Amino acid sequence: MTDRIVTTLGFDADDTLWQNERFFRDTEGRFLDLLGDFGDRATLASRLFAIEKRNIPIYGFGIKGFVLSMMETAIEVSDGRLDPSVVAGVLAMGREMLNHPVELLPEVRETLEALSGRYPLILITKGDLFDQERKLAASGLAGLFHAVEIVSDKSASTYARVFAMRGDGPDSGLMVGNSLRSDILPALEAGAFAVHIPHDLTWLYEQVDEPVDHPRLFIENHIRKVADVVEKINEDITYRKF
Numbered sequence: 001m002t003d004r005i006v007t008t009l010g011f012d013a014d015d016t017l018w019q020n021e022r023f024f025r026d027t028e029g030r031f032l033d034l035l036g037d038f039g040d041r042a043t044l045a046s047r048l049f050a051i052e053k054r055n056i057p058i059y060g061f062g063i064k065g066f067v068l069s070m071m072e073t074a075i076e077v078s079d080g081r082l083d084p085s086v087v088a089g090v091l092a093m094g095r096e097m098l099n100h101p102v103e104l105l106p107e108v109r110e111t112l113e114a115l116s117g118r119y120p121l122i123l124i125t126k127g128d129l130f131d132q133e134r135k136l137a138a139s140g141l142a143g144l145f146h147a148v149e150i151v152s153d154k155s156a157s158t159y160a161r162v163f164a165m166r167g168d169g170p171d172s173g174l175m176v177g178n179s180l181r182s183d184i185l186p187a188l189e190a191g192a193f194a195v196h197i198p199h200d201l202t203w204l205y206e207q208v209d210e211p212v213d214h215p216r217l218f219i220e221n222h223i224r225k226v227a228d229v230v231e232k233i234n235e236d237i238t239y240r241k242f
Helices: 021-034 041-059 063-077 084-098 108-116 129-139 156-166 180-190 223-235 237-241
Strands: 008-011 121-126 147-151 173-177 193-196 217-219
Touching: 008 156, 021 041, 021 063, 021 084, 041 063, 063 084, 108 121, 108 223, 121 156, 129 147, 147 156, 156 173, 156 180, 173 180, 173 223, 180 193, 193 223
Parallel strands: 008 121, 008 173, 121 147, 173 193, 193 217
Antiparallel strands: none
16 A cells, blocks of 8 residues: 555656657658649648548558558649659658657656656557557667557546556546647546646647646646656645545
């Protein structure tokens, strides 16, 4: 038994532990350049985003779905009159993204190493199974996690299930992530604590309004602050009321 309020820590992966959105943005910029003959950048970007959203229920999240959405966008805006070089270019961009080295964000390793000896750490990430497993292996962080959960999407039921299975339930869980839509709001809905660490780049799909004055939400500018937040919660008896 423990008198801790928070007993299990969950961490998002993309743009919380390592860079991700930057590679999507860079690739999207090159894709828009490739389609420059078929419209202005703003219009093409809007078409791509609309197709990405439409395809999420089919392809899910991740690079492969993004590549398929780029291909579909190119076919639509060109009325099917694509030069083979455009197809080859899109496929090459996808392969480059799938082979890109993993770049850890500052102080991620040090933070996880410090916390892993004190709390069970769970990696909770969504996206393509093969690619997320590749990035985790390449990151060198796998050994710091008590468990890894790669899910198709993140919802309140996802966090309730994971924290119940891997910890003492969502009331004693804390989720750390950069996305309000995927990492923070559903974790709070499940009854967990949450630490929002905004990233410089956030995909439009993930952008939602931040909740105001939620008693279990903490907003920090760096992952190294997570230990301080957990300590604060565990020392404050008032949090047992929530």
